[in-house]
Amino acid sequence: MDVMSAVQNRRAAKSFDPQHQMSAETRRVLLENAALAPSAYNIQHWRVVDVQDIELRKSIREVAWGQAQVTDASLLLVLCADLEAWQERPQRYWATAPQPVQDFLLPKLDEYYRGKPEVARDEAMRSLGILGMTLMLLAQDLGYDSCPMDGFDYAAVARLIRLPAHYAIGYMVAIGKGQDNAWERNRLPLQDWLIKNHF
Ligand SMILES: Cc1cc2nc3c(=O)[nH]c(=O)nc-3n(C[C@H](O)[C@H](O)[C@H](O)COP(=O)(O)O)c2cc1C
Known part of the structure; x- marks a missing residue:
């Protein structure tokens, strides 16, 4: 599928076929290609929880407004970020870059994040946003449907997936065979959100 059609x-x-099972190969292709998404400083902050346990899915659904996608999707991914990934052996993120680039970037990265938890969180969330969209477009290409989800109690889901300290949940992405079409698409006209040159 071309990108335009996928978009x-x-x-x-809003609903998935609960009987459909995604093959292990499709899951691998989806996840490995999604990780080709760009991330700030190539930190790849994402730590993705693939929720396969049906009882855990049911518990998450209870704290996610009862949304059916949580239990019925073939794949339920909780997109989390390691907010301290920037200082975890950062040289590995640039291992293939020319030495002068590495020499420039490593101290820059430290300067950019150290003592600035808000910056680290913003960067991680930006990267999760792009990862999620990449996952959803790849899902489309592989014949699947998807739903990004943040309609849930973050603290409760964090407890259920045993989220480590200094990690944060971005949102969930549910992927499966969609059953009903969502309602008619609705977007603001271009002139409501496109600003020429400055506000
Ligand atoms: C961060 C985020 C969180 C969302 N959370 C939910 C959700 O919890 N449940 C749901 O059904 N849709 C959720 N959506 C889907 C939006 O409602 C949907 O993308 C929007 O209405 C536009 O519809 P479309 O994606 O079908 O074009 C979410 C979307 C985003 C980007």
Whole structure:
């Protein structure tokens, strides 16, 4: 599928076929290619929880407004970020870059994040946003539907997935065979959000 079609056909699915099982190979292709998404400083902050346990899915659904996608999706991914990934052996993020680039970037990265937890969190969330969109477009290409989800109690989900300290949850992405079409698409006209040169 070309990118334009994937973008145009993707909808936030409200229900999935609970019987459908995604093959291990499809799961691998989806996840490995999603990780080609860009991330700030190539830190790849994402730590993705693949929730396979049906009882855990049910518990998450209870704290996610009862949304059916949580239990019925073939794949339920909780996109988390390691907020301290920037200082965890950062040289590995630039291992293939020319030495002068590494020499420039490593101290820059430290300067950028050290003592600035808000910056670290913002960067991680930006990267999770791009990862999630990449996952959803790849899902489309592989014949699946998806739904990004943040309609849940973050603290409760954090407890359920045993989120480590200094990690944060971005949102969830549910992927499966969509059953019903979402309602008609609705977007603001371009002139409501496109600003020429400055506000
Ligand atoms: C961060 C984020 C969180 C969302 N959370 C939910 C959710 O919890 N449940 C849901 O059904 N849709 C959720 N959505 C989907 C949006 O409602 C949907 O993308 C929007 O209405 C536009 O519809 P479309 O994606 O079908 O074009 C979420 C979307 C985003 C980007």
